Amino acid sequence: MAAYSPVSTRSTARRRDSLSSSGGASSVRRLIAVVRSTPSRLGPVYSRRVLLRNFAALCLGHATVTAALLPLLALQAAVSANMGSLLLAALHALASLSSLVAPTLVQRVGCNWTLILGYAHACVFFGLHLYPTPYTLVPAYLALGVWMGPIVSARVTFLMTLASKLAYVVTEEEEVEDMDETSSHDAELPRHDLDALFLMDDSQERVCGSEACPVTSVTPDSPQGINSTTDETQLVFMLPCKTSAMLASVFLGCSVMGVALTAAFLDRIRMFVYQDPLERPTGVAALRAVCNAFRDPRLQLAAPLAVFIGLEQGFMLADFSKSYVVCALGLPNVNLVFLSLGALQSLAAFTLSMMLRHVQRYVVIAVGFVFHTCLLLVLLLWKPSGDDPALFYVISAAWGVCNAIWETLNFTLLVTVYPDSWQAPLAHCYFFRFLGLSLAFGLHRGICNWLKLYALAATLVLAVAPYTWLEIKLESHRRLKTHLTTL
Structure with missing residues (x-):
């Protein structure tokens, strides 16, 4: 009769448990790999690092372009000559119309190319401010208005896609916020040139605040070195030529940086890639959905x-x-x-x-x-x-x-x-x-x-x-x- 050894029995049991645990761990790892590679209704699963990198690229690209666009809008409305505000009104009027067809364009072209093309048009927009004439600025503002709606739609679509992917990948609840950063640049203008933009009271002081009313005509006293005359340059800033060129160059550099960041670091994050092509909404269906949105109470x-x-x-x-x-x-x-x-x-x-x-x-x-x-x-x-x-x-x-x-x-x-x-x-x-x-x-x-x-x-x-x-x-x-x- 063989001798009974409790120690050998326990060691054999431990080896069996170890083999079972290692086999179970490998099975779990294989199961996780299968789950991650299995198509879902949200499309392919990306790693958390890839999604966060794309989120950072989206925010940085948008921030650099916005850092150039918002100061330009404020300057154009505040210190431009007669037609500056009308250019901005036309820009946003076209943007309101382009936002209606933006979902169709984003679906056909994709978020990445929509952002790249939109930011490229922003570069052209800022570059044309280096040659401020009505023949260059009017088409520039109208073209940017056409692309403003698709840019916003593509940015939000990409952000929502990243949020859906992150919610699927991570186990804890996380939120991703899109923070817009705004910045401006200084521009010096002599006080007597700014006085032409405001009404003056009896004591020759500017009328500011709620009592201010629009000035019917703007005729600066010293037209030499100023980008504003009474004929063709009423569309541009009442700023010195060198200051206008410097601001346009800085804004152009910011927009070029935004295009570079978007093109280099933004991946093509696929959403409904496993959906049958016949079930995808076509461009006509997207337009119909926008039309139906106006009937939604x-x-x-x-x-x-x-x-x-x-x-x-x-x-x-x-x-x-x-x-x-x-x-x-x-x-x-x-x-x-x-x-x-x-x-x-x-x-x-x-x-x-x-x-x-x-x-x-x-x-x-x-x-x-x-x-x-x-x-x-x-x-x-x-x-x-x-x-x-x-x-x-x-x-x-x-x-x-x-x-x-x-x-x-x-x-x-x-x-x-x-x-x-x-x-x-x-x-x-x-x-x-x-x-x-x-x-x-x-x-x-x-x-x-x-x-x-x-x-x-x-x-x-x-x-x-x-x-x-x-x-x-x-x-x-x-x-x-x-x-x-x-x-």
Whole structure:
């Protein structure tokens, strides 16, 4: 009879358990590999590192182009000659129309090529400012307006694709925020040349703030060295030639960097690659979806808020920058004022996106309405003066917070109500937003500021009322659905 050894029995059992555990681990690894390589409804699965790298490339490319475009819009509206605001109005009017066909273009061309071609047109747009004549600037603004809608649609589509992929790859809940950075560049202009842009009172002081009204004609006293005369150069900046060329060169460099970052580091992230080609929506179907979005009663209730967002952004870029900042502080302070606006808007959007999980949306709407109403009242009663420059930064920062509230509420509403078909509602939203921007720039040199502030207040009421009603209906529907699920 063989001797019984408990030690050998235990060692044999341990080896058997080790083999079983190693075999189980290898089986789990093979299962994970199979799952990752198996087609899903979201297309192929990418690693977290690849997705985050594409997100960084998307943000950097967009930030560099935006850092050049937004200061140019503010300068063109604030210190340009007679036709500058009309060019911006035409640009955003075409952008509102191009946003309707943007989903079709993005679907046919792809997000990557749409962004590359759009940013390339932005490079041409900035480059033509080196030769500022009506024959170069009018086509440049019209062409950029045509590409503005597809650029926005491609950027949001790529961002939503990355968010869907990240939600599938990682196990913990993560959020990806698209932060827009704005920056400006200083430009010096003699005071007597800026005086031609403003009305003067009896004591030969500028009329600033809500009392400012548009000047019918602009005739600078010293045309030598100034890019503004009474004939063909009424479309360009009232800036010295060297300053205009330097700004255009800096903006062109930023846009070229944006194109390079987008083309070099942005991968082709496939979404519905395993879907049957016959089931993919065609261009006609995408256009039909956009047309149906105008008949959606929920989007009809949200449309006034999109118009208000465009109006208030246009007011800040055109009227606040000119009648408040440039009039009281001077042109070099425009960059710092809008830098404070952009910084607080980014911070507020990041904070609000996390707070919406724990705070009722009605509270956020009420806070935004009260804050924005107070800001409009301040701008209506306040007479800006250079003796207290801190108020300009406080007001612009508070305005950025209000803008973040409305944009975050509007965007989260679209992606929540339309989680799988948000392209057409997004095009509907940007159509009305660009329409509001076009209207704001078109009225920049048409009516006085106090009328614009009253119009903004009325539009705020008309926008918040239907949007609040929409949120109430959606919240009651969600509660009813949750109650039926728990039964």
